[in-house]
Amino acid sequence: MSWRNSIAAAVLxxxxxxxxxxxxxxxxxxxxxxxxxxxxxxNAECYSCHSAAGIKNPPKAGLDxxxxxxxxxxxxxxxxxxxxxxxCRQCHAKNHYAEYPHAEAGKAATSPCTECHAAKSLRLEPQxxxxxxxxxxxxxxxxxxxxxxNAHVSIVQKRLKDPAKIVAQDNHGCLECHDSDLIFAKFxxxxxKTPGTKKKRPDIDAIHDWLPNAKAHWNAVRxxxxxxxxVAEGKMLSHEILxxxxxxxxxxxxxxxxxxxxxxxxxxxxxxEQQKYGFTNSVMLSTSYIIGxxxxxxxxxxxxxxxxxxxxxxxxxGAIRIVMNARRNKGKSQ
Amino acid sequence: xxxxxxLLPLWVRLWHWTNALLIITLTITGISLHFADPKxxxxxxxxxxxxxxxxxxxLVAAYAFFAVANIVSGNWxxxxxxxxxxxxxxxxxARWYLWGIFQGEPHPYPVTKEVNxxxxxxxxxxxxxxxxxxxxxxxxxxxxxxxxxxEHVFGMDGLLPVAVLHYLTGTAIVLxxxxxxxxxxxxxxxxxMFKTMITGxxxx
Numbered sequence: 001m002s003w004r005n006s007i008a009a010a011v012l013x014x015x016x017x018x019x020x021x022x023x024x025x026x027x028x029x030x031x032x033x034x035x036x037x038x039x040x041x042x043n044a045e046c047y048s049c050h051s052a053a054g055i056k057n058p059p060k061a062g063l064d065x066x067x068x069x070x071x072x073x074x075x076x077x078x079x080x081x082x083x084x085x086x087x088c089r090q091c092h093a094k095n096h097y098a099e100y101p102h103a104e105a106g107k108a109a110t111s112p113c114t115e116c117h118a119a120k121s122l123r124l125e126p127q128x129x130x131x132x133x134x135x136x137x138x139x140x141x142x143x144x145x146x147x148x149x150n151a152h153v154s155i156v157q158k159r160l161k162d163p164a165k166i167v168a169q170d171n172h173g174c175l176e177c178h179d180s181d182l183i184f185a186k187f188x189x190x191x192x193k194t195p196g197t198k199k200k201r202p203d204i205d206a207i208h209d210w211l212p213n214a215k216a217h218w219n220a221v222r223x224x225x226x227x228x229x230x231v232a233e234g235k236m237l238s239h240e241i242l243x244x245x246x247x248x249x250x251x252x253x254x255x256x257x258x259x260x261x262x263x264x265x266x267x268x269x270x271x272x273e274q275q276k277y278g279f280t281n282s283v284m285l286s287t288s289y290i291i292g293x294x295x296x297x298x299x300x301x302x303x304x305x306x307x308x309x310x311x312x313x314x315x316x317x318g319a320i321r322i323v324m325n326a327r328r329n330k331g332k333s334q
Numbered sequence: 335x336x337x338x339x340x341l342l343p344l345w346v347r348l349w350h351w352t353n354a355l356l357i358i359t360l361t362i363t364g365i366s367l368h369f370a371d372p373k374x375x376x377x378x379x380x381x382x383x384x385x386x387x388x389x390x391x392x393l394v395a396a397y398a399f400f401a402v403a404n405i406v407s408g409n410w411x412x413x414x415x416x417x418x419x420x421x422x423x424x425x426x427x428a429r430w431y432l433w434g435i436f437q438g439e440p441h442p443y444p445v446t447k448e449v450n451x452x453x454x455x456x457x458x459x460x461x462x463x464x465x466x467x468x469x470x471x472x473x474x475x476x477x478x479x480x481x482x483x484x485e486h487v488f489g490m491d492g493l494l495p496v497a498v499l500h501y502l503t504g505t506a507i508v509l510x511x512x513x514x515x516x517x518x519x520x521x522x523x524x525x526x527m528f529k530t531m532i533t534g535x536x537x538x
Contacts, residue, residue, distance in 0.1 A: 212383035216480060251379035255370045282490075289493040292370030292379070299498075300369070303505050310509045314516035317431075324436040 031085040039087040040079070046088045046097075047075055060100060078152050082159070091151070113145040121145075127239040136189040143187075148173040158268045163287040166265065167222050174223040179204055207244055220288045225254065225264050233263045234270070255292035257281070339447055341536040345403050350531055352396050354511075359389045361508050368501065390474045397471055400463075412449075413463060415456045423453035435520060445536055462510050466503045473500035 031039075048059045050072050055065055078084050089097060096106030114121045133147075134140040145151075150173070160166050177183045184201035191197045208214040226248040228238045242248075253260045257280050262270070269283040276282035280295050288294075342350075363386040366376035377385065404410040426442050434442070443452040451459060476482050476496045484492030521527035522537050530536045 210380065212380050212387070251383075252370055252372050255367075255379055256372065285490040285494055287491055289491045289497045291367050291497070294494075295368070296498075299501075303501075306505070306509060307512075310512045314512060318516065318519070320436055325438070328438050 036085045039085060040075070042087045042089065043075065043078075047073070051075070064101075073152050080155065081151075081153050082156055083151055083154075113151070117145075124239045131239060131241040132243040133241055139187060139189050147177075147187075161268065163265055163269075163284075164219075167220065170222040170224060171218060175204075178202075210249070220290075221254070221261070221265055225261065230260070231263055234267070235263075237264060252292070255290060257293065257295060259284070259290065259293040261290070261293065337538040339445070339536050339538070340534055341445065341447060341450060341530060342534040343407070344534065345407070346409065347531055347534055349396060349400050349403070353393070353400075356389050356393045356396060357507065357511055360386060360393065360504075361511070363389065364504055387478060390471075390478065394471050394475065397467060412451055413456060413460045415453060415460060420453050420457070424457065427452050427454040431520075444538060458510070462507065466506050466510075469499060470503040470507060473497075473503065 048054050049063060049068060051074055052072060055068050055072060058065070058068075083091075091111045093106060093109035093111070096103040096109055128134055128143075129140075133143050153169070155165075155169065157166050160169065177187060178201065181201050185198060188198040188201070191199045205214065211217060224237055224241070227242045229240055229242065231237050259281055261284060262281060266281075266283050269286075272283050274281065274283055276285070278296050278298050279285055280297060281290070281293050284290050285294050363377055363382040366374075366382035367379065367386060369376075370379055376382070404413075423443065430439060430442050441452075443449075473496050477493070477500055480493050483496050486492050487495055518527045518531075519525075521530070526537050
């Protein structure tokens with residue numbers, strides 16, 4: 001086949017393939033206001049049962065309130081989320097939810113995330129496969145995107161903006177399992193030393209006892225700042241979650257003028273003023289004073305100059321004393 | 335032959351050397367933390383943080399001891415610059431440091447059991463011990479327990495002014511320490527004052 005034919009075949013193939021590719025969520029056009037209103041009106045029907053108000057005043061008799069409590073959601077939480085512009089039935093197959101009680105098959109027929117996020121999923125899959133969540137035996141099969149990312153709540157970093165909110169949201173995804181024996185047990189692989197028993201949840205405080213002020217770190221940065229591999233500027237953080245042996249333990253990665261937090265927690269603020277009031281990495285100062293990273297170079301220079309001047313001053317004073325003393329002694333001896 | 339006077343009780347000497355050791359430790363670890371950089375290998379960061387925390391708390395305890403012992407013993411009075419004529423006495427003292435000492439002139443205000451410090455010393459010590467030190471310790475404690483820092487100040491983390499104040503007062507104390515160590519050599523001989531701080535006996 002000539003190169004012309006190869007290109008023609010590739011273009012033809014691409015044209016034929018395109019209609020089969022699902023919508024790429026990241027590139028999707030913003031949803032217009034009329035559609036949002038329409039979707040929210042449709043969702044109100046779901047909320048009439050699946051919300052605190054619905055449970056308090058059930059619109060129908062004989063509802064299983066126990067089950068409802070497990071599947072309740074508040075519009076105030078869902079609407080601001082990334083998926084909050086969508087109709088519930090876009091993911092929760094509409095043909096199973098038209099009637100009450102809903103068909104049993106409905107839950108299994110929930111659309112997978114890949115239906116919209118196909119391209120991203122392809123890119124992230126190798127990273128996830130290298131992750132501790134996939135490497136541990138029997139764990140990979142239990143993991144889906146929603147194990148860590150709550151599709152009803154999650155807001156992407158760029159929209160959430162406030163680093164404190166980003167930290168709270170993302171760490172919740174980790175701590176939901178890693179700070180709960182009950183949930184951890186559902187995913188726990190077999191224990192390494194005692195086969196047949198499940199691995200016990202490591203105590204989160206004990207495994208981080210090397211880290212000074214661990215609690216302060218958990219409020220200020222995400223678990224993934226240390227538990228993901230190095231990332232290039234402008235790139236998304238990897239989905240390869242590193243175990244405690246591979247995780248970052250060099251404090252200076254964050255606590256230095258060239259802090260990696262610039263390309264991690266604060267990467268969405270990269271276009272903002274970085275030297276406000278003369279501070280290095282001033283965007284970080286919006287939420288955290290990070291020793292070593294948020295310095296004031298001019299103040300540092302003044303202080304170093306003062307220290308040097310004091311040292312030189314006492315050295316000079318001492319030298320003059322020695323010289324004058326020697327001269328006096330010489331005078332006396334003459 | 336030189337005259338001797340018992341000047342410094344044991345508690346002052348013990349407190350002084352504890353203070354000195356802690357401040358030197360805090361200075362080295364503080365520099366390691368503030369100027370943290372892979373190209374500046376001082377004390378490893380997490381180790382420096384732990385040592386700084388422990389030494390900082392020890393300094394708070396040492397200061398509390400100093401404050402109580404000072405009140406009980408009446409030593410606090412030594413730190414109070416006493417008028418009248420403070421400025422004149424300071425000028426005389428400054429002239430000695432800048433001129434008289436080179437000429438071999440005697441100390442203008444020799445130490446007595448009743449008055450340990452010259453006017454300039456009293457002023458500086460008072461400022462360091464009653465203004466700088468408490469500020470350094472309080473900001474250090476807020477640094478250690480940041481939940482007590484204001485949430486935000488001028489759109490920035492409320493810990494920022496605390497950190498800057500800690501840095502500035504820490505620097506003032508380090509600069510004082512350099513000068514203090516040097517001025518310790520200006521006694522009857524170079525080592526006289528250091529010996530006084532060990533034995534308690536002052537030599538004229």
